[in-house]
Amino acid sequence: MLPRSLLLTLIFVLSPAALCGSALAQPFSENQLTTAQRxxxxxxxxxxxxxxxxxxxxxVGPRLAGTEAESRARDWAIAMLKAQGFENVRNEPFPVPLWVRGVETAAITSPYPQPLAITALGGSSSTGPDGVEAEIVAFKDLASVEALPDGSLKGKIIFIDEPMTRTQDGSGYGVAVRKRRTTAYEGVRLGAVAALIRSVGTSTHRFAHTGQMQRLTEGEREGVPTAALSAPDADQLTRSLKRGQPVRVKMVLTPETLPPSESGNVIGEIVGSEKPEEIILVGAHLDSWDLGTGAVDDGAGVGIVTAAARLVAAENPKRTIRVVLFGAEEVGLVGAKAYAEQHWDDLDNHMLAAESDFGAGRIWRFETRVHESKLETAQAIGNAMRGIGVGPGPNTAYGGPDLTYVRAAGVPVVTLKQDGLDYFDLHHTPNDTFDKIDPADMAQNVAAYAAFIYLASEVDAHFRGDEE
Structure with missing residues (x-):
């Protein structure tokens, strides 16, 4: 027979209460935990x-912000949410800058003539239909370019050959994306005629990775025409440069910046049965870049949060579950800012928020960003997901890009962290298509979100530092 002390220890470790903290601190009833598991x-x-x-x-397919395709996506989303039984389904419109892609070609013209695979960066200026041709000057990273004196690359084309590190949590992206945001404006300062960057991605396929450059404020000068170069072509250009002769490249980019258009955030709700004024927000973004069909970024998120909330609806949740399908995320979090502004007076009623915007890889960690006094309760939600492979994370959650403004305003957030090892092989490229999504991984995401949404809606405590 086991010693009494060991027997008591095993009972504690294996009990549902122990899985979510101490018995005294357990914020959920056995029935609630059973419902979450179901x-x-x-x-x-x-x-x-x-x-x-x-x-x-x-x-719908690709859904570039401000275009007719994004408008069709909003119509699709409204119809879909109504068909799934959501209440108060609506579009909340806002204006958005409209940039559209044109011709985009590049080629080495000497000493080794051959084409290069490129794509214009969002917000890039145009070379004009005749393009520009100039000598390439290569740099290992953005810092090397930033260190140069004004006017020192007059008449040249900048090439930044900085690779991106593959990581599970996507942390390599933040470092690599800086060159995408600012190289065009460094080009103006240095007198360059155009710029190329190695794609901000991890794919070795001949797909160039697009993405938004830094947004200009009124009165700022636009950057030089700038494009991303696929990884194999970046390698090819580097090999050409290493042969010691000047390398010239011709680029033709003809994007246009048109008058502002309309975008919108599409919202659907499950109205709370006991505390309808208190909101659990789950979001994803509805727009996408125009190269693929926006399946991984962020059609997956749309499917995950909508399906999870739909499951929870059958349980008559106490708090209101609000699904927000943000517009115009890719071009600078325009919908995120609009949501915060339009709901500013009501943000105190947002109890907790999460966004799915990192593909459809399996969720492996539950991160929180709540008041320290509410941390044990928030962690108990994550503990309920242990059986589907979700472990605990730090209390430093990001929440998601579209939660940037509401998080800054004090709304507590959580991150259901997905495995992103291959995310940047697909992100912002023509390879972001539906066939890349694994149904079993998708279902695991929906399961984790369903447990999170349900338990967050049922717990008595708030996740801020007070109970107001």
Missing amino acids: LMDQALESDLGYEIVESLTTE
């Missing part, structure tokens, strides 16, 4: 999230 089981057997992504990417 929701996860249902999600793992459901293809609803996967089917939503299939519908969006097939019936």
